[in-house]
Amino acid sequence: MPLSQTLITPELALAFDAPAPPQPAAYSHPAPPxxxxxxxxxxxxxxxxxxxxxxxTLKRPRLVWTPQLHKRFVDAVAHLGIKxxxxxxxxxxxxxxxxxxxxxxxHLQKYRLYLKRMQGLGTSGRGPxxxxxxxxxxxxxxxxxHPQQITAAMQQQQQQYYHQRHLGHFGSSTGGFDHGxxxxxxxxxxxxxxxxxxxxxxxLQLTPPPAALSVDDLEPxxxxxxxxxxxxxxxxxR
DNA sequence: GAGGTAATAT
DNA sequence: CATATTACCT
Numbered sequence: 058m059p060l061s062q063t064l065i066t067p068e069l070a071l072a073f074d075a076p077a078p079p080q081p082a083a084y085s086h087p088a089p090p091x092x093x094x095x096x097x098x099x100x101x102x103x104x105x106x107x108x109x110x111x112x113x114t115l116k117r118p119r120l121v122w123t124p125q126l127h128k129r130f131v132d133a134v135a136h137l138g139i140k141x142x143x144x145x146x147x148x149x150x151x152x153x154x155x156x157x158x159x160x161x162x163x164h165l166q167k168y169r170l171y172l173k174r175m176q177g178l179g180t181s182g183r184g185p186x187x188x189x190x191x192x193x194x195x196x197x198x199x200x201x202x203h204p205q206q207i208t209a210a211m212q213q214q215q216q217q218y219y220h221q222r223h224l225g226h227f228g229s230s231t232g233g234f235d236h237g238x239x240x241x242x243x244x245x246x247x248x249x250x251x252x253x254x255x256x257x258x259x260x261l262q263l264t265p266p267p268a269a270l271s272v273d274d275l276e277p278x279x280x281x282x283x284x285x286x287x288x289x290x291x292x293x294x295r
Numbered sequence: 296g297a298g299g300t301a302a303t304a305t
Numbered sequence: 306c307a308t309a310t311t312a313c314c315t
Contacts, residue, residue, distance in 0.1 A: 119305070119309060143298065162298075163309060169299095290307065297315100304310070 120160050126153065130164060171292040 122130075133150040134142045144162040151161070 122308085145297070158297080159310075163311090165298095166300075167308075292307085299315080300313085302310100302312070305308085 117155070117157070120156070122164060127164075129153065130161070130168070134165075134168070167292060 129151050130147065133147045137146055137150060142165070144158045144165055147165065148156055148158050148161045
């Protein structure tokens with residue numbers, strides 16, 4: 058089993074917020090990708106082949122790049138060479154279920170821009186000596202969407218979300234800031250399991266990035282004085 | 296079809 | 306306004 062990270066849709070995450078799910082803590086393998094269709098999803102896989110994953114045909118909800126996802130993305134890019142850091146490969150390596158190539162491509166675009174603008178400033182001494190690591194995760198307020206049926210209430214909530222979103226930014230403070238909620242240490246289990254070996258391309262034996270990643274552990278992390286939900290930018294500085 | 300970039304949407 | 310999606314081109 059190609060250890061994959063199930064993408065938890067915003068609404069799903071939202072749903073899991075209030076009510077206590079029957080399943081105790083630590084839901085290792087959550088529900089299938091995006092099968093939150095409680096209505097007419099009677100597209101059972103008939104005979105062979107088939108198995109039309111609704112994920113491919115339906116419009117996916119807007120993907121939210123959680124810090125965890127981003128972390129995984131960065132790791133993937135790092136572990137691949139710049140040479141192989143193309144959307145498809147990255148996507149495969151991340152093995153995040155539900156993630157499309159387009160998603161990665163888009164994010165990669167931003168990531169490259171970020172790196173580019175990063176070079177011209179902070180690093181006085183030239184040279185790619187210091188690997189671009191200083192990334193900062195941030196908090197995410199789960200928006201909510203549904204592929205098919207969106208109730209009016211949901212739309213309103215969406216608007217509210219967009220309205221209240223960026224309230225705080227990140228000045229690159231000299232010293233570095235105190236976030237009490239940096240991600241937990243990701244285990245570094247040297248797993249020997251490989252993702253699908255690349256085609257004819259030589260044999261880049263790369264170390265699979267941390268396999269486990271919990272999208273669920275998001276901490277509100279609110280400041281005392283502010284009192285506002287501060288959503289911070291994923292890519293600092295502009 | 297895949298990658299890269301620009302435009303558009305949310 | 307930042308970020309994600311879509312359109313266009315190679």
